[in-house]
Amino acid sequence: MAVIKVHGHHGSTATVMVLCCLNEKNLEYELVFVDFFAGAHKTPEYLALNPLGLIPTIQDGDLTLFESRAIIKYLAKQYEGQGTDLLGRTVSEQALVEQWSQVEAQSFNSPVFFIIEQVLIAPIVGGSTDEAAVEIRVEKVGKLLDIYEERLSKSKYLAGDFFSLADLQHLPYTNYLINGCGKGDLISSRKHVKAWWEDISSRPAWKKVAEKMTFK
Amino acid sequence: MAVIKVHGHHGSTATVMVLCCLNEKNLEYELVFVDFFAGAHKTPEYLALNPLGLIPTIQDGDLTLFESRAIIKYLAKQYEGQGTDLLGRTVSEQALVEQWSQVEAQSFNSPVFFIIEQVLIAPIVGGSTDEAAVEIRVEKVGKLLDIYEERLSKSKYLAGDFFSLADLQHLPYTNYLINGCGKGDLISSRKHVKAWWEDISSRPAWKKVAEKMTFK
Numbered sequence: 066m067a068v069i070k071v072h073g074h075h076g077s078t079a080t081v082m083v084l085c086c087l088n089e090k091n092l093e094y095e096l097v098f099v100d101f102f103a104g105a106h107k108t109p110e111y112l113a114l115n116p117l118g119l120i121p122t123i124q125d126g127d128l129t130l131f132e133s134r135a136i137i138k139y140l141a142k143q144y145e146g147q148g149t150d151l152l153g154r155t156v157s158e159q160a161l162v163e164q165w166s167q168v169e170a171q172s173f174n175s176p177v178f179f180i181i182e183q184v185l186i187a188p189i190v191g192g193s194t195d196e197a198a199v200e201i202r203v204e205k206v207g208k209l210l211d212i213y214e215e216r217l218s219k220s221k222y223l224a225g226d227f228f229s230l231a232d233l234q235h236l237p238y239t240n241y242l243i244n245g246c247g248k249g250d251l252i253s254s255r256k257h258v259k260a261w262w263e264d265i266s267s268r269p270a271w272k273k274v275a276e277k278m279t280f281k
Numbered sequence: 282m283a284v285i286k287v288h289g290h291h292g293s294t295a296t297v298m299v300l301c302c303l304n305e306k307n308l309e310y311e312l313v314f315v316d317f318f319a320g321a322h323k324t325p326e327y328l329a330l331n332p333l334g335l336i337p338t339i340q341d342g343d344l345t346l347f348e349s350r351a352i353i354k355y356l357a358k359q360y361e362g363q364g365t366d367l368l369g370r371t372v373s374e375q376a377l378v379e380q381w382s383q384v385e386a387q388s389f390n391s392p393v394f395f396i397i398e399q400v401l402i403a404p405i406v407g408g409s410t411d412e413a414a415v416e417i418r419v420e421k422v423g424k425l426l427d428i429y430e431e432r433l434s435k436s437k438y439l440a441g442d443f444f445s446l447a448d449l450q451h452l453p454y455t456n457y458l459i460n461g462c463g464k465g466d467l468i469s470s471r472k473h474v475k476a477w478w479e480d481i482s483s484r485p486a487w488k489k490v491a492e493k494m495t496f497k
Binding site for chain 2: 142157
């Protein structure tokens with residue numbers, strides 16, 4: 066079996082999500098470094114792989130695939146018998162995995178990205194942080210995490226009592242939020258969210274990639 | 282078989298997406314009207330179904346499910362042998378459906394929502410349209426549609442030569458964009474995008490819900 070190629074960068078949360086999934090599935094991969102700080106994701110060569118010019122993109126045999134959340138779903142399905150099952154077993158379980166994956170993509174992702182952009186990235190690129198705007202997003206994330214808290218008081222993980230893609234999708238941004246932006250209170254002030262985070266962030270598949278994540 | 286309950290509203294693009302999918306799958310449903318203009322999605326009864334307070338939510342037997350894109354995936358999978366196949370047959374086909382679904386959710390949805398909010402909703406609620414900000418989003422959507430144009434010059438639909446969830450997801454917002462916001466040029470100026478739109482928007486499953494869509 067040919068090794069899966071991942072075109073990406075450890076500073077990209079989307080790349081890191083995919084690498085974590087590859088580790089969960091015990092899959093070998095080769096990381097093809099895309100220096101996006103130097104614009105390598107906008108070259109004709111890269112755009113031929115992914116016309117959106119975003120990272121990561123994977124190549125697995127004949128298949129070229131982009132969009133991190135699509136990639137991890139593909140890996141979980143294509144290599145279903147191998148490593149951790151990340152999909153759920155029944156159609157109903159899979160539906161709940163999908164539901165909470167969508168909550169991450171639609172409701173968690175955007176305000177957290179805003180916080181990361183303002184707190185972490187703006188100062189690096191010579192800008193300043195709009196504290197009031199950040200505070201609005203922190204409140205928004207807090208309200209969403211109240212819903213997670215309620216949910217996680219009833220099941221160990223978001224979709225049920227099994228670790229799934231829905232949990233995995235939260236790892237990169239939550240790591241930035243806590244360890245890059247100093248917003249760990251959002252997690253540690255909520256008992257079940259805290260226990261969930263401690264559980265999912267201590268998984269070997271995640272720790273292996275997290276230690277290589279760059280915050281700058 | 283019990284009829285599937287859809288808690289929603291014809292003025293909600295997410296509800297309309299789900300109804301279109303139910304029609305494609307030839308599934309009977311009962312629309313339970315949630316009057317979100319009157320705040321019916323924030324009542325304790327509704328929040329017990331969907332703690333995020335968003336519509337739609339479906340109930341299919343014992344399963345309660347929210348997030349429109351998760352719901353349509355569930356329907357396509359649970360009723361796989363019935364009506365239109367919306368998933369793709371092979372794992373690779375399914376991966377491409379997922380990829381273009383993610384492009385809709387991550388790259389198409391946000392700027393189009395901004396345009397709809399500014400052009401259509403702002404005047405209704407007594408605000409004014411920020412034309413310059415709209416123009417930025419129109420350009421952004423245009424650039425994305427250039428990528429669709431290239432893609433659709435090679436395959437009839439986004440994920441391949443078969444209609445799928447990825448195409449279906451684009452129906453409600455594109456309809457608003459053309460028929461609610463007067464931005465039809467974005468579609469009609471691109472040959473393959475235009476042909477694609479004419480094709481997918483003339484499907485009976487869509488026409489049945491589109492005629493009930495409210496623009497106000």
